[in-house]
Amino acid sequence: MERLTINVAGLLQEASGTARRLEIDDFYPHWDEILLVTPISGNLELYRAGKGIVVRSNLSTSIELACCRCLEPYDQRIQVDFDEMYFPVVDLATGSALRLEYDDIEPEFLIENVDRLDLTEAVRQHIEISQPLTPRCQPECLGICSECGADRNSLLCNCEEQAVDIRMAPIQEMLQQLGQNTSA
Numbered sequence: 001m002e003r004l005t006i007n008v009a010g011l012l013q014e015a016s017g018t019a020r021r022l023e024i025d026d027f028y029p030h031w032d033e034i035l036l037v038t039p040i041s042g043n044l045e046l047y048r049a050g051k052g053i054v055v056r057s058n059l060s061t062s063i064e065l066a067c068c069r070c071l072e073p074y075d076q077r078i079q080v081d082f083d084e085m086y087f088p089v090v091d092l093a094t095g096s097a098l099r100l101e102y103d104d105i106e107p108e109f110l111i112e113n114v115d116r117l118d119l120t121e122a123v124r125q126h127i128e129i130s131q132p133l134t135p136r137c138q139p140e141c142l143g144i145c146s147e148c149g150a151d152r153n154s155l156l157c158n159c160e161e162q163a164v165d166i167r168m169a170p171i172q173e174m175l176q177q178l179g180q181n182t183s184a
């Protein structure tokens, strides 16, 4: 499914404290800016609380990122854990409008349609903020050689050794001269 929607009509009519758990295994949205390599899966816990519903997300997925050191694409595991509270705009028992009571609540946390509490955007935002600032294909990624451009994870070039040799050359020469002087 491309959207993560939940029917909360039943839960909204339950007493505060009522919990419900849902397994999610085939949420596979298509987003331009996030490339999912596996469906988003895990579980959602919903709690009836006060006038609304608390949604606890325990979801995870893998997205494709480019390593900041070697620039190669790799699969990054992302944990989508959050707690958010959602409020219905209509009291299901009386049918009266509740919207005015929630003047200070962001529209995305209002339940406009009890058949379709849509968590797609909430999940997208949490994946976005959960991305590492410096993505790495592996913790010890060796990156790209600044001399020859080789990916040093797969090809160990000799540039670094040669660079060390060049830097050491004058010192070695000096040491040689010192050796000659003292032996003379």
Ligand SMILES: [Zn+2]
Pocket (backbone or CB within 6 Å): 067, 068, 069, 070, 071, 072, 136, 137, 138, 141, 142, 143
């Ligand atoms: Zn890398």
Ligand SMILES: [Zn+2]
Pocket (backbone or CB within 6 Å): 145, 146, 147, 148, 149, 150, 157, 158, 159, 160
């Ligand atoms: Zn190199």
